[in-house]
Amino acid sequence: xxxxxxxxxxxxxxxxxxxxxxxxxxxxxxxxxxxxxxxxxxxxxxxxxxxxxxxxxxxxxxxxxxxxxxxxxxxxxxxxxxxxxxxxxxxxxxxxxxxxxxxxxxxxxxxxxxxxxxxxxxxxxxxxxxxxxxxxxxxxxxxxxxxxxxxxxxxxxxxxxxxxxxxxxxxxxxxxxxxxxxxxxxxxxxxxxxxxxxxxxxxxxxxxxxxxxxxxxxxxxxxxxxxxxxxxxxxxxxxxxxxxxxxxxxxxxxxxxxxxxxxxxxxxxxxxxxxxxxxxxxxxxxxxxxxxxxxxxxxxxxxxxxxxxxxxxxxxxxxxxxxxxxxxxxxxxxxxxxxxxxxxxxxxxxxxxxxxxxxxxxxxxxxxxxxxxxxxxxxxxxxxxxxxxxxxxxxxxxxxxxxx
Numbered sequence: 001x002x003x004x005x006x007x008x009x010x011x012x013x014x015x016x017x018x019x020x021x022x023x024x025x026x027x028x029x030x031x032x033x034x035x036x037x038x039x040x041x042x043x044x045x046x047x048x049x050x051x052x053x054x055x056x057x058x059x060x061x062x063x064x065x066x067x068x069x070x071x072x073x074x075x076x077x078x079x080x081x082x083x084x085x086x087x088x089x090x091x092x093x094x095x096x097x098x099x100x101x102x103x104x105x106x107x108x109x110x111x112x113x114x115x116x117x118x119x120x121x122x123x124x125x126x127x128x129x130x131x132x133x134x135x136x137x138x139x140x141x142x143x144x145x146x147x148x149x150x151x152x153x154x155x156x157x158x159x160x161x162x163x164x165x166x167x168x169x170x171x172x173x174x175x176x177x178x179x180x181x182x183x184x185x186x187x188x189x190x191x192x193x194x195x196x197x198x199x200x201x202x203x204x205x206x207x208x209x210x211x212x213x214x215x216x217x218x219x220x221x222x223x224x225x226x227x228x229x230x231x232x233x234x235x236x237x238x239x240x241x242x243x244x245x246x247x248x249x250x251x252x253x254x255x256x257x258x259x260x261x262x263x264x265x266x267x268x269x270x271x272x273x274x275x276x277x278x279x280x281x282x283x284x285x286x287x288x289x290x291x292x293x294x295x296x297x298x299x300x301x302x303x304x305x306x307x308x309x310x311x312x313x314x315x316x317x318x319x320x321x322x323x324x325x326x327x328x329x330x331x332x333x334x335x336x337x338x339x340x341x342x343x344x345x346x347x348x349x350x351x352x353x354x355x356x357x358x359x360x361x362x363x364x365x366x367x368x369x370x371x372x373x374x375x376x377x378x379x380x381x382x383x384x385x386x387x388x389x390x391x392x393x394x395x396x397x398x399x400x401x402x403x404x
Contacts, residue, residue: 061085
């Protein structure tokens with residue numbers, strides 16, 4: 001019997017034969033010509049697009065949303081066209097028109113929109129958070145809930161925006177989804193994941209700050225269940241879990257106003273014992289203080305984070321809460337660089353620092369003279385930021401709410 005041979009024996013390719021090297025070469029040439037043609041068409045499209053008046057670009061892109069022009073959607077860099085047009089026209093008073101264009105893009109070309117959704121949707125989050133349109137805001141957050149790991153920078157922008165405008169429940173939902181997906185990811189640095197974890201924990205306990213009517217035992221039980229979930233995610237052992245739970249119970253009491261300390265200036269000398277722990281406690285007291293001024297808990301916590309972040313960033317002085325205009329300006333430059341995506345923090349920092357230092361002055365930690373120097377330094381820096389604040393006012397509407 002003849003042996004069975006697996007598969008068919010490959011035919012030897014002979015130069016010049018169809019089906020061999022010549023066909024492969026022809027196919028490569030065909031693909032090359034198609035790519036060159038596509039490139040030429042795209043160059044022609046971009047030439048026409050760039051020749052338009054800026055306001056006409058909106059109508060042009062709107063028309064593209066109704067076409068099936070594969071050469072544009074496949075190789076025409078739609079992201080560049082939509083994103084660049086947005087940033088060209090918003091400073092010229094066309095914000096609403098640009099927002100409508102992004103929404104049409106989202107609706108008519110969902111697959112293409114989703115490829116770069118973080119860079120479109122964070123703009124919608126800015127817009128609808130400032131306008132307090134919660135339903136549209138939640139729609140703009142949908143992809144971030146489904147795929148929080150797609151772009152960590154844009155995710156951070158979204159969380160900052162939600163906190164600055166006081167959207168507590170949305171902050172909790174996004175931080176919970178993000179922490180589950182990112183805690184072991186290489187896309188986020190350890191410090192950033194720790195910040196995300198702390199935010200998630202704050203959002204968890206926020207729900208129990210004002211829940212006196214439920215009874216203390218019920219509050220403890222529910223908080224224990226929430227923390228048990230986090231412990232399972234973090235694979236905590238029983239000892240670590242118990243230690244963290246005790247700390248959270250104390251934080252909850254501080255936020256409720258059930259535990260209040262009489263502070264002395266010396267409590268915040270960096271060469272003394274317990275300075276860092278005292279900073280945390282007075283920070284939580286500040287969050288409660290801001291809530292009493294009418295701010296949402298997550299907004300007060302954001303102010304605390306940004307302001308305390310300044311004191312932590314500078315060279316260590318004997319008093320932890322030591323201010324200098326130069327060091328604060330350097331701190332702001334971390335957020336307000338030319339290509340920084342964290343400008344919301346930079347623009348929030350002067351007012352947040354003013355609130356924190358006013359609180360510290362009331363507590364006797366800072367003197368009236370020190371407060372005067374701080375207020376003067378903040379005013380000088382605000383003057384430098386005024387042009388930027390006016391130019392991009394649509395992003396910084398939260399500052400209008402923060403005025404005393």
